[in-house]
Each structure stands twice: as C-alpha cells, then as structure tokens.
Amino acid sequence: MATSNDPQENDEQPLNFHHPYTPYPVQLEFMRTVYDVLEKGNGQVGILESPTGTGKSLSLICSAVTWLRNHKRANLDAGLDETRRQMVGEPEWMVDIALRRKREELMKRWEEREERLEKLRKKERELEERGRDQKRVRVEGGQGGGKKEVDEEEEFLVGGGGEDGEGEEEGLSKETREMMVKVGLGGWKREEGEDGEEEDGEGIKIYYTSRTHSQLTQFISELRRPEFPPSLPSEILEKDGKEDAKETVKEITLSSRQKLCINPAVARLGSVSAINDRCTELQQSKSKEKCAFMPNTENLKQTHQFRDTTLATVPDIEDMYRIGKQLQVCPYYASRTAIPGAEVITLPYPLLLQKNAREALGIKLEGNVVIIDEAHNIMDAVANVYAADIRLSELRRGRQMLGVYVKRFGKKLKGENRVMVAQIGKVVESLKDWLEAQQQVKGDQGIADPNSLLKSRGADQINLYSLMKYIQDSKLAYKVESYVAHAEESQDSPKSSSTPVLHTLVSFLTALTNLSTEGRIFYEKLPASEGHDIKLSYLLLSPTHAFSSIASSARAVILAGGTMSPFEDYKAHLFPELPGDKLTTLSCGHVIPETNLFVHTLASYKPGGGGGDGTFEFSFGKRSDRTMIKNLGLTLLNICLVAPDGVVVFFPSYGYLDEVVGVWQQQEGEGKSIWERLAGKKPLFRDASSTTSGSASTDDILGQYSAAIDAPATPHKGAVLFSVIGGRLSEGINFSDGLCRLVLIVGLPYPNLHSPEWKARIEYLESTCIARGGSKEEAKVEAREFYENAAMRAVNQSIGRAVRHRGDWSGIVLVDRRYGMERVRGKLPGWIRKGMKGEGVDNRGVAGLMGGLGAFFRGKA
Known part of the structure; x- marks a missing residue:
C-alpha cells in the first residue's frame, strides 16, 4: 500500500491510513468513506454500517486520525506558503531564512512537547511496574472517617438560591470560577497568553462517543494500536531527517463526577444528582469544608501534571481516576485542562447529547468532528x-x-x-x-x-x-x-x-x-x-430538536454501527433539513467468505408455501395457533439433528417465549413432549426477563450455555439457547464460533400499537407529516415505516450476534412468511441480503430448509 499522506489523493496513489494490519477491501472502503465525509466538512453526515467482526472501531480510528493529521499538516503547509507569498520579490536568501526560522520554530515546539510527554510516558510505565506492590496513601481531605459533630444550620439550612453567581456554571461561587480560570480549566474565557500549551491545542478535535464506558475502554485499547506520523509538513521532517517519526495520539476521556470523583465523602453518596450537588456545595465560597482535591492555585503543578500525563498516555476512564488519585487532584475538573491539547476526546452518550452537560465540561462542537459509535440506538439514547x-x-x-x-x-x-x-x-x-x-x-x-x-x-x-x-x-x-x-x-x-x-x-x-x-x-x-x-x-x-444543536454545529457527524439498517429513520428524525448532497450512507459487506454464511427465509412448514394452515406467520392475531407452534418445535427438532454446537433462537417477546415453551411442554398421548424431545438432542437454556422473580443473571445463563457447548463430545453435542429480540442477550453479547452455529429468528418484534406510548408516537409522526404539507395517506405511510424500522433494527441486532470474525461461520433462518416480502427484506443489512439464495424464500417448506442446511454444515465438517 502506498505511503503518501497527501490529502489530495488520486486513484493511482491511495491513502495510507496507517492501519496496523493489512486491511480488507471492506475496511478500505469504510475508511475512505469516513475520510471523504470529514474532508468535505461543512455539515456533512455519514451513516455507515460495518458488521461486527470487520474491525469497525480500528477503521474509524485510522481514517479519522489520518484525516486529522493530514488536515493539520495542510494548514501548516498553507502557513509556509503564506510566508512565501508575503516575501514575493525579496532576495531568495531572505526567503530561505524566513522559511527556515518558521520550520525550526514548528519543529522545536513539537520536539519539546513530545520529549516532555515521552518522559511522562516512561514515568507512568515505571509507576505501573512498581505500583502494584506499593500501598497508596488515601487522603480523605478532612471529610469522612466516622461520625462527627455537625452544625445542622450551617450544613443543611438552605441559604438562598443564586445569591452568589446566580445562573453561573454548575452553581459554583464567583471565587471558585475565577480560580478555575487561573488554573486553565476549560469552559471559561482564558487570559490571552496565559497557557503556553494553548497554541498546541488549536484546531479541529474528534469527539468520539459510545453507549457505555466498557465500549469506550475497548475503543481506547484499539486507539493504542496504530502509529501515526506527526502533523508536521513533509519538508520539515525531511530537513531534520525525521521522515519516519511517529506521534502518539493525544486523547482524553471525559466522564461524570460519579465515575471520576476521588473524594470518598462525596463519591459514597452514590446517585449522580447527590454527588453533583454535594460537589458544587463544597465549592461555594461560604463553605468551610472545601474539597481538598479541587484544582486551585496551590495544586497548579499537579493539575498541569495531570493534563500532560493524560495527553501522553492515551488513558481510559480507570486511568483517569488512577492518575487523579496519584496526583491528589480531581480528575473530573482537571480533565478539562487537557481538552485544548487533545486530538481525540472520548465520552459517553449523555455527556454529548445534553447541551448543558457539554457546556459544563467546556465541550465546543463548532467546527469539530463528532463520531457516534454503536449508533443503531442513538434515537433511543436521546429519548433516554x-x-x-x-x-x-x-x-x-x-x-x-x-x-x-x-x-x-x-x-x-x-x-x-x-x-x-x-x-x-x-x-x-x-x-x-x-x-x-x-x-x-x-x-x-x-x-x-x-x-x-x-x-x-x-x-x-x-x-x-x-x-x-x-x-x-x-x-x-x-x-x-x-x-x-x-x-x-x-x-x-x-x-x-x-x-x-x-x-x-x-x-x-x-x-x-x-x-x-x-x-x-x-x-x-x-x-x-x-x-x-x-x-x-x-x-x-x-x-430532532434535542439533536439539532449537534447536527448544526459540527463540521461533520459520523453515525457508525454494526447494524444500522434500515437507514431512513436517522435522516428523517435526526437530520430532517439536511440536503441530499450532505448525506453519505454505506452498508459494508462482511469480511467472511460467502461460503461461511447461509441465510434462509422459512415461510411455511409444508411444501408449496402457499398460505393456509401451512404458513408460518407470527403476527399478533395468528401467533397463538397451536398447530403452527408445534410445527415450529418440530422444525427446531430437525435443525438440532444437523446443526453442530450452539443454536440460538430469538422470539419477539418474553411473553410469547413463555407461551411457546408452554405448548411444547404439554404431553400428548403416551409419547414425549416436544420439549422433552428437544432436550434429548441438545441441552436447553432459556432467558427470562430481568424483572422475572428468580431469573438467573445474564452471566449465569451464558456460563451454563457455554459450558454445555464446551463439554466433551456426546450424542447431545452443543446446546440450544432461547432468547428474546431486544432482550438481555440480543445486544452486546458475543456468540462467536461454536456458541452460535445457527441463529433462528421467530417472527417480527413489532411494538404494541395499542400501548399509550406507541399510540402517541404514531399520532405525533402523522401530525408532523401533515404539518409539513403531507397528505393523510403519506402520514400513515411514514408512521408505518418508522414502526417497521423499529422492529427490523431489533431483528438486525439479534442477527448480528452470530458472525463475529473473518473465520467465523453460521446459518441464519428467518421464520415468518413476512421476511419474504421485498419491503421487509430490504431493511436487512446488505451482507445478510447478499447471503440469501435466489429470492430469499424457499417454497419447499421445512424439507427445502433442511436440504440447504445439511449441505452447508457438511461443507464445514
């Protein structure tokens, strides 16, 4: 692969994204698309789907950081060109001197910063090696440590709202806010030239957000893998013989006080609201008990050391807490000092989605890049x-x-x-x-x-x-x-x-x-x-309204996920005013070979598939048909005869799972029940709602299921796991390899239209469509699309549990005649549709399914 870093590339000289491995074609396509969206800027939006197992996080990192470094380099190149233009007509020797001084100034600043950060990296490594065997001194800050006499009026009597600094940042006193400005905390106006590092922090930043802290931690571990060249222009690096120089990505993690507070007397309060209120209470000017860890003029050295250490080490949330604890300075507040110098800023959904949270942390989206990972549930996240x-x-x-x-x-x-x-x-x-x-x-x-x-x-x-x-x-x-x-x-x-x-x-x-x-x-x-x-x-x-401040401010927004299909809702409800030329969508294929995937729609349990009693349709009005439920059990029994290892079956709801199992467990005549016959083929495991009394934890269920699959080979090799679409095991669970050699999706999980919540949603969608000038018919179509899309996003998440890496393989069976409808099938991810044979519907019933499955599994034996 070519190594050019010029952002203006042509087809003959592709971009080098500095991927630590040899990228697959789908990864190159994904990275190129991200790069193009960021390069265009000006409010561009990319909605990108890359299946789990295709290295999505690493592709996001390599494309976004490569673009950022190239963009910085282009700006510095432009500065050198401006110097040349300003000296047009001057003797060549004067131009050379001016350019040399400019280059030397840039190189000196970069070298000094990198040397300082490398020393801190080395110190951190030494501390990590020694620290495990050392006892850390716990500073209680004069707060906590048993009962004490309390002046009730001083401690608990309300003294009036807003009397000092009314309406200001987080209720902090004027004294505290002025002190925070002095120590260089983000979110407030700085004195000019106050912080020598401010100049290094100018420029575009990448705000990366995901749903949970564990997902952010995984992203940060991936961020440590690639090596990127510095953003200095090539002519500077070449003059100093540093063409191969590398520069660690400068990253900072932002979080809530609940995650970062190191004051035990405050952190033990537990709830976010109580911690926030107690923290700001301790900063009020009248408070006798100031928090010992709050950045101030006395611990300015530790605050700046916190800033430099975090920028040097690509920290996750646990590292932030640990560094703050070591330096005895509050990570929540001190992290703001690192924002100006950071290139990548990671944070959980709520801190990005709430405008007041962004303002409190000093986050400015204007002109910056926003990347939202695991974005398939972003609309639900905004609502939550x-x-x-x-x-x-x-x-x-x-x-x-x-x-x-x-x-x-x-x-x-x-x-x-x-x-x-x-x-x-x-x-x-x-x-x-x-x-x-x-x-x-x-x-x-x-x-x-x-x-x-x-x-x-x-x-x-x-x-x-x-x-x-x-x-x-x-x-x-x-x-x-x-x-x-x-x-x-x-x-x-x-x-x-x-x-x-x-x-x-x-x-x-x-x-x-x-x-x-x-x-x-x-x-x-x-x-x-x-x-x-x-x-x-x-x-x-x-x-729409809650998200509009993000969409209108950022240079570019990337929504990325393993299963983003169907795409229509994101544009309609997050970017309704976005012109078509500012939206880019991409549904990547999988990295697995085509032979590693079998996709089949099972419309009937009788040959012919033409309706009548032989049709599989799990709609609300038909799903209680006992004959259909029994034939579903017999179909699964046949599947267990040929499917190796684990089979995962997803139902539309916990209630329907209970109903189906109840029918299967009923004894008919002197023979065994369907449930007993299934258990005779593979051990059976069943998820239950977390609200169900006595239900096992997710870890317990998965542990037992995994143990059954890993058990020595027996006539009952493998296991069956019954779960629910949208339930505890349908998202964020890795059913790789033998844990899922076949996933069975039963029905479509359409929400209950008769519930007050969905009645209100549908009414709102229809009324807003009509208010925009749409007809009643168009309004009904729009509402139906949103309703169907909600169901298919949940289905796609469940399907995505199966194939997790390039060498993985699995069968996917969609049991319901409605999956044969073009409108529904078109909402499946592209890589799933590609795996379907013919039109995706086999009219030979269960016999046709078993013929295809048998051939697929024999090919993997």
Missing part, C-alpha cells in the same frame, strides 16, 4: 437522556422528607426560601393527589394531561421555571435529603429510603417544562411485586 419518571411512593416519601425538614428549619427560613419550599410542597401534593385519584380509575396505563397534574393545591399558579432554577441554585434537594439521612442516623433508626427522591422530582419537573409537542407523559399501574405502585413517565417523542 431526556426521560424521567416518578412514583407515588416516592412523592409520599418526598412529602414526608419536606415535613421533617420544615419542622426543624421552618422558623429559620426567610423570604424567598420560605415561599419556594412551600411551593415545592404544593407541587408534590398535587402530583400525589393526581396519582392517588388515578389508582381508582379503570385501566392500567394511559396518557396524562400535563395541565391536570398541577391543578390541585393551586400548583398550576406556580412558575415551574423559577422553581426549578431555585432548586438547582440552592441545592435544596441535597440539603433536605442529607438532613433527613442525618436525622435518621442520629436517632439510630433505619433509613426509610436510599432513593434520592427530591432529585427524582427535579428530573421529572425538568421534563414537565419541555415543549409539549416534543413529548408526552404517561401513567402506569405497577404489579404487586412492585407494591401496587403507580408511576408517571415522560417520553420524548422526537429526537
């Missing part, structure tokens, strides 16, 4: 970030806590504090009254009118925006909950609840203040296992 719910039991507990607090401090509360605490009590009472009334109404769930929730006790006259601002500025929720916990501890009585009730109320009130057109509020009566409670839930119906 803005979701909130509260239960009647929590409201009752919250009212009790307010009563305890007012009884102790009521006479001390003055002015605004007295009024606001009373208003919070009215809001709690009104919500409690509404839910208590709803318990007497028939029906287990429904949509709540937001206006009716606050009609009791005069709560509808309260300005929720002002009330929310007061609660956030005064840290009232933290003070009330902390005082009640303190009072219960003092009385040696057990805590009534560990749930941060008032913080839950704050989240729900925040949802109430959202635009009514964007979301709905639902109520649901809970079962006896949850105390016959009743809860209110807020659901964001559309991610």
Whole structure:
C-alpha cells in the first residue's frame, strides 16, 4: 500500500491510513468513506454500517486520525506558503531564512512537547511496574472517617438560591470560577497568553462517543494500536531527517463526577444528582469544608501534571481516576485542562447529547468532528437522556422528607426560601393527589394531561421555571435529603429510603417544562411485586430538536454501527433539513467468505408455501395457533439433528417465549413432549426477563450455555439457547464460533400499537407529516415505516450476534412468511441480503430448509 499522506489523493496513489494490519477491501472502503465525509466538512453526515467482526472501531480510528493529521499538516503547509507569498520579490536568501526560522520554530515546539510527554510516558510505565506492590496513601481531605459533630444550620439550612453567581456554571461561587480560570480549566474565557500549551491545542478535535464506558475502554485499547506520523509538513521532517517519526495520539476521556470523583465523602453518596450537588456545595465560597482535591492555585503543578500525563498516555476512564488519585487532584475538573491539547476526546452518550452537560465540561462542537459509535440506538439514547419518571411512593416519601425538614428549619427560613419550599410542597401534593385519584380509575396505563397534574393545591399558579432554577441554585434537594439521612442516623433508626427522591422530582419537573409537542407523559399501574405502585413517565417523542444543536454545529457527524439498517429513520428524525448532497450512507459487506454464511427465509412448514394452515406467520392475531407452534418445535427438532454446537433462537417477546415453551411442554398421548424431545438432542437454556422473580443473571445463563457447548463430545453435542429480540442477550453479547452455529429468528418484534406510548408516537409522526404539507395517506405511510424500522433494527441486532470474525461461520433462518416480502427484506443489512439464495424464500417448506442446511454444515465438517 502506498505511503503518501497527501490529502489530495488520486486513484493511482491511495491513502495510507496507517492501519496496523493489512486491511480488507471492506475496511478500505469504510475508511475512505469516513475520510471523504470529514474532508468535505461543512455539515456533512455519514451513516455507515460495518458488521461486527470487520474491525469497525480500528477503521474509524485510522481514517479519522489520518484525516486529522493530514488536515493539520495542510494548514501548516498553507502557513509556509503564506510566508512565501508575503516575501514575493525579496532576495531568495531572505526567503530561505524566513522559511527556515518558521520550520525550526514548528519543529522545536513539537520536539519539546513530545520529549516532555515521552518522559511522562516512561514515568507512568515505571509507576505501573512498581505500583502494584506499593500501598497508596488515601487522603480523605478532612471529610469522612466516622461520625462527627455537625452544625445542622450551617450544613443543611438552605441559604438562598443564586445569591452568589446566580445562573453561573454548575452553581459554583464567583471565587471558585475565577480560580478555575487561573488554573486553565476549560469552559471559561482564558487570559490571552496565559497557557503556553494553548497554541498546541488549536484546531479541529474528534469527539468520539459510545453507549457505555466498557465500549469506550475497548475503543481506547484499539486507539493504542496504530502509529501515526506527526502533523508536521513533509519538508520539515525531511530537513531534520525525521521522515519516519511517529506521534502518539493525544486523547482524553471525559466522564461524570460519579465515575471520576476521588473524594470518598462525596463519591459514597452514590446517585449522580447527590454527588453533583454535594460537589458544587463544597465549592461555594461560604463553605468551610472545601474539597481538598479541587484544582486551585496551590495544586497548579499537579493539575498541569495531570493534563500532560493524560495527553501522553492515551488513558481510559480507570486511568483517569488512577492518575487523579496519584496526583491528589480531581480528575473530573482537571480533565478539562487537557481538552485544548487533545486530538481525540472520548465520552459517553449523555455527556454529548445534553447541551448543558457539554457546556459544563467546556465541550465546543463548532467546527469539530463528532463520531457516534454503536449508533443503531442513538434515537433511543436521546429519548433516554431526556426521560424521567416518578412514583407515588416516592412523592409520599418526598412529602414526608419536606415535613421533617420544615419542622426543624421552618422558623429559620426567610423570604424567598420560605415561599419556594412551600411551593415545592404544593407541587408534590398535587402530583400525589393526581396519582392517588388515578389508582381508582379503570385501566392500567394511559396518557396524562400535563395541565391536570398541577391543578390541585393551586400548583398550576406556580412558575415551574423559577422553581426549578431555585432548586438547582440552592441545592435544596441535597440539603433536605442529607438532613433527613442525618436525622435518621442520629436517632439510630433505619433509613426509610436510599432513593434520592427530591432529585427524582427535579428530573421529572425538568421534563414537565419541555415543549409539549416534543413529548408526552404517561401513567402506569405497577404489579404487586412492585407494591401496587403507580408511576408517571415522560417520553420524548422526537429526537430532532434535542439533536439539532449537534447536527448544526459540527463540521461533520459520523453515525457508525454494526447494524444500522434500515437507514431512513436517522435522516428523517435526526437530520430532517439536511440536503441530499450532505448525506453519505454505506452498508459494508462482511469480511467472511460467502461460503461461511447461509441465510434462509422459512415461510411455511409444508411444501408449496402457499398460505393456509401451512404458513408460518407470527403476527399478533395468528401467533397463538397451536398447530403452527408445534410445527415450529418440530422444525427446531430437525435443525438440532444437523446443526453442530450452539443454536440460538430469538422470539419477539418474553411473553410469547413463555407461551411457546408452554405448548411444547404439554404431553400428548403416551409419547414425549416436544420439549422433552428437544432436550434429548441438545441441552436447553432459556432467558427470562430481568424483572422475572428468580431469573438467573445474564452471566449465569451464558456460563451454563457455554459450558454445555464446551463439554466433551456426546450424542447431545452443543446446546440450544432461547432468547428474546431486544432482550438481555440480543445486544452486546458475543456468540462467536461454536456458541452460535445457527441463529433462528421467530417472527417480527413489532411494538404494541395499542400501548399509550406507541399510540402517541404514531399520532405525533402523522401530525408532523401533515404539518409539513403531507397528505393523510403519506402520514400513515411514514408512521408505518418508522414502526417497521423499529422492529427490523431489533431483528438486525439479534442477527448480528452470530458472525463475529473473518473465520467465523453460521446459518441464519428467518421464520415468518413476512421476511419474504421485498419491503421487509430490504431493511436487512446488505451482507445478510447478499447471503440469501435466489429470492430469499424457499417454497419447499421445512424439507427445502433442511436440504440447504445439511449441505452447508457438511461443507464445514
């Protein structure tokens, strides 16, 4: 492969992406597409699908970092060219001197920075080797370590919202904010020339986000594999004989206080909201107990050492915590000092998706690159970030806590504090009254009118925006909950609840203040296992508005995932105003040979496949047909005769899985039941909902299933695992090699259209389509597409559990006549459609399936 780093490439001289291995053609196609999207910029969006096992993360890294270094190099080249232009007409020797000085200046700065970072890398390696055998000194910061005398009024009495630095960053005092500016923390305006490293940090950054911290950790481990050349122009490197020089990627991981707080007295609070409130409480200027780990002028050296160490070592979240602990400086705040010098910034979904979280961390998306990995669930992730719910039991507990607090401090509360605490009590009472009334109404769930929730006790006259601002500025929720916990501890009585009730109320009130057109509020009566409670839930119906600030700010946005198909929803609901020439989509093939994949749609269990009683159709109205269920069991029995190792069967829901197993377990005549006959071929394992009483953990189920497959060869070689599409085993689980030699998808997991949530979604989609000028028919088609796409995304995730690397192989059987419909089949990933034979439907029924499967498995024997 050619080694040119020139961003302006031609077909004869392809880009060198510095991939640590020899890339497959699909990886080259993927990397080239990412590079092109970033190079075009100007609000470009790429929606890219690359199946699990094709090295997606490494391809994202190599393409994005290669582009970034090339882009930086092009800018420096442009600076040298500008120097040449400015000296047109000057003697050649003067031009040479000016260019040499410019080159030497750039090289000197780069060498000094890299030497400093290499020393830190070496020191880190030495610490890692020695550190395992050394005891670390734990600094408690003067907080914690047993009971102590508490000045209750000083500690818990609310002192007024916003009296110092009203509306400012995270409720921090003016004194704290000024100090943070001095130590170079991101998010605030710097004094010019204050930080010598600021110049190194100028330029575009790559913000990489994924769903979980474990996925980010995996990404960072991949980020350490490739070696990239520095962004210095070739003429500088050649002059200094450093053509082969390498430069470590400068990466920083951002996270919440909950993950990064090293103050034990704060971290032990557990909930995110309580930790946030206590942390900012300790920064208030009146606080006697300042946090010992907060970056300040006294620990400026440690703060800068934290910055340089993290930029030198490509740290994950555990490394960030460890470095902060070693240096005795807060990783949450100190990490901001590394943002200006970072090239790649990794962070979990919520910190990117919430505008206030981005502002709190000093994240600026303008002109930068955003890469969202595992993006198949990004729309759900946006909804989850803005979701909130509260239960009647929590409201009752919250009212009790307010009563305890007012009884102790009521006479001390003055002015605004007295009024606001009373208003919070009215809001709690009104919500409690509404839910208590709803318990007497028939029906287990429904949509709540937001206006009716606050009609009791005069709560509808309260300005929720002002009330929310007061609660956030005064840290009232933290003070009330902390005082009640303190009072219960003092009385040696057990805590009534560990749930941060008032913080839950704050989240729900925040949802109430959202635009009514964007979301709905639902109520649901809970079962006896949850105390016959009743809860209110807020659901964001559309991610468009919440995501718009990202889409409109970034230079380019990449949505990448193993199973992104079908693509239409992302454009329609995340980028509805995006012109067609700014959108790039790609569905990559798999790296496995075609002979390693068998895909079959089973439409019937009788030859001919032409409807009647012989059709497999697991629609809601037909799926309880006992004859069809029995024939499904007999089909699986035949499959177990030829399929080696593991077979994974996915059902549309836990309820239907229970129904099917119930039919299979029924004895008919004197012979064995279908369930017993299946168990005679392979051991059977069954997933259950995490809410089911006594259900085993995911790890336990997988452990038992794996052990059965790895057991010495017997007549019952392998095992069958029954799971659910969208359930615990359908995402993030690696069924590679023998764990899944065949995946069986039973039916399509269409959501329940009769549920209040989906009724509201469909109504919203249809009304917004009509508001844009669409007809009623077009609105119905659009809503149906969204409904179908939701089901097929879940199916595609389940299918993706099977083939996990180049040498892997598996059969995929889609059991339902509807998979033979072009509209449905077109929503499958391209590599799955490619694996289908003919039109994807075999009219020979089970006999046709078994003939194809038998030949496939014999070819792998």
